[in-house]
Amino acid sequence: VQLAESGGTLVQPGGSLRLSCAASGFTLSSYDMNWVRQAPGKGLEWVSYINTRNITVYADSVKGRFTISRDNAKNSLYLQMNSLRDEDTAVYYCAFAVGAIRNGMDVWGQGTTVTVSS
Amino acid sequence: DVVMTQSPLSLPVTLGQPASISCRSSQGLVYSDGKTYLNWFQQRPGQSPRRLIYQVSNRDSGVPDRFSGSGSGTDFTLKISRVEAEDVGVYYCMQGTHWPPYTFGQGTRLEIK
Numbered sequence: 001v002q003l004a005e006s007g008g009t010l011v012q013p014g015g016s017l018r019l020s021c022a023a024s025g026f027t028l029s030s031y032d033m034n035w036v037r038q039a040p041g042k043g044l045e046w047v048s049y050i051n052t053r054n055i056t057v058y059a060d061s062v063k064g065r066f067t068i069s070r071d072n073a074k075n076s077l078y079l080q081m082n083s084l085r086d087e088d089t090a091v092y093y094c095a096f097a098v099g100a101i102r103n104g105m106d107v108w109g110q111g112t113t114v115t116v117s118s
Numbered sequence: 119d120v121v122m123t124q125s126p127l128s129l130p131v132t133l134g135q136p137a138s139i140s141c142r143s144s145q146g147l148v149y150s151d152g153k154t155y156l157n158w159f160q161q162r163p164g165q166s167p168r169r170l171i172y173q174v175s176n177r178d179s180g181v182p183d184r185f186s187g188s189g190s191g192t193d194f195t196l197k198i199s200r201v202e203a204e205d206v207g208v209y210y211c212m213q214g215t216h217w218p219p220y221t222f223g224q225g226t227r228l229e230i231k
Contacts, residue, residue, distance in 0.1 A: 034220075036167075044159070044167060044210055046220040057218045093166060102155035102214030103172040110166055 001025040001107055003094050008112030015084050019112055021077040021094030029072035032101055035079050037090035038111075047092070048079065049101075062088075084116045120145050120216045124209075124223035130231040137198040139226045141211035146191050148215070155214035158187055158196045161225075162207040170209075171196065198228075206230060 007019040019035070035047040048068040049057040056068050067080040077094050091113050095105035121144040131137045147154045158171040169178050171187040174194060184199040198205055211223040 036220075043208075043225045044161075044212075044222045046218075046222070049218065059219050095167075099172075100155075100214075102149065102153075102217055104155075104157040104159070104169055104212050104214050104220060105167075106169045106172075106178060108166040108168070 003096075003107060003109035005092060005094055005109045005112035008092060008114045010115045010117065011084055012118050013084060013086060013116055015116070016080070016082045017084065017114060019079040019081065019092055019094075019114070021079075021109055023075045023077070027072075028070065028075045028077060031096045031098070033068075033070065033077045033094060033096045034105055035068060035077075036093045036095055036105065036108075037088075038093070039087070039090045042090075045090075050077070081114070084114075086116050088114060089116045090114060119219060120147075120213050120221050122211055122213055122221050122223040124211060124226050127224060127226055129226055129228045131198075131201045131228060132231045133203065134200050137201050137205075137228060139196045139209055139211075139228075141189075141194045141196070141223050143192045143194075143213055145216060147194075147213050148191070154190065155217075156187075156189065156194050157212045157214060159210045159212060159222075160205075160207055161210070162204075165207075167210065201228070201230070203230060 002024045004022045032051040050068045065083045069078045091111040093111045095108040123142045159167045161167045175187045208225040
């Protein structure tokens, strides 16, 4: 079971970026998925969630700017990030819970780094 | 949102000695199903987070039994009975009871003295 994030790069404030998370060793469509981020030298912040019926939830800090989605045929998860701000600079992890979602994420990717700067 | 407060934020420990991290929530964490969704994560330097404990005291597969979790209501503790070098890193508590959102504590950095 593995998750591999990609798509992180340097982007200017106000710009857009799409992160991808490729799943291997399991069928992503069977699980609810999350994005969690970590700003440089800071703690963990949950960003977004999508369940198996494509119901989505967002942190207030990204609501209206970020969109989580999944492509079951490609076994992949995405995070479309628009109107990026300096404070969105972080390592972004995709993660999921094998068991109850309230137990938090027990499988994590290695992360991809997004830097928002002019 | 529920605020999670950890202490201490920095924890120097001698190898082989015990360590204890406290986590306090701004609201009680008992869910309507009777379970308490307080979880602990470890993040070693340069690595992704890893869940250690879920529902206060249940160790994840592969987690050494020197790690234990306890607590109830709003006060929780992660204990390491004998610290080893591989335990260096940052430890986070996280609540799932009042999801969404998940909220994490600030993190406690464990280092070897």
